Amino acid sequence: MMFEIRSPALYRGRAEIVGGAEFSLRGGVLTALVGPNGAGKSTLLRALAGLARERATIRARGGAVLGAARIGFLPQGFEVGAALTVRDCVLLGRREALGLRVAPGLLAEAEALLARLGLGALADRPMSALSGGQQQRVLIAQRLFRAPAVLLLDEPTSALDLHHQLATLEILRDYAQETGAAVLCALHDLSLAARFCAEALVLSGGRLSAPCPPEAALGEAVLRDHWRIAPEFLRARDAGLVVVPHGLEARP
């Protein structure tokens, strides 16, 4: 399934941050949204999630514009409802389905998801008693529990150790594959983007590139011009392309 994205120019205050863009997002795979600090990745994701002044739309190809219930969004700076337990937080992903009692089927699904994400042992803990990385993993679980057709994640591995970076991106990739959902992740780690994402969008200077495979999107000239680094590309066993910031690009 392909999703058609249409975004008008996006502003913060009076400044235009991201020019108008139209592109297709592939279902069934992860797509990386990459670009330097301040490029507008969060601005674009927020607009796609329906949280901006401007109205960006996501349409299943040949279908209607997706409503909020079919779009999942995890912002960059997350706040947690401290009194909630981990289980309750995940269940809230389907708040429309919750009544005064939680149906046993729904509870079993939440437990299964927590177990799959390695969070089963934390199910009864209050969110406030978790580490930052654990909280981030629970919030990802909550978005997955919602089972959106399009999942937008702003830096979903920012608080995670190396094990959980890989585990979480694997789970997100499986989710896309199993459900046909499109998963768009803003990522700073270009090696992770190359390893897990079938496509990459480069956002820089207010312009968004057309989606293409990360290895093609992240060439030496792009890294020099937009990230201002002198890159070295390694090819690691099982990990694919690894981007090493060898040094800073001297050019202004």
Ligand SMILES: Nc1ncnc2c1ncn2[C@@H]1O[C@H](COP(=O)(O)OP(=O)(O)OP(=O)(O)O)[C@@H](O)[C@H]1O
């Ligand atoms: N609330 C705000 N008010 C005014 N300007 C803002 C606001 N939030 C962000 N900006 C500006 O909009 C631009 C894009 O910010 P945005 O957070 O979308 O970038 P980003 O690509 O997600 O950056 P990062 O990689 O640092 O997270 C930046 O120049 C930033 O200073």
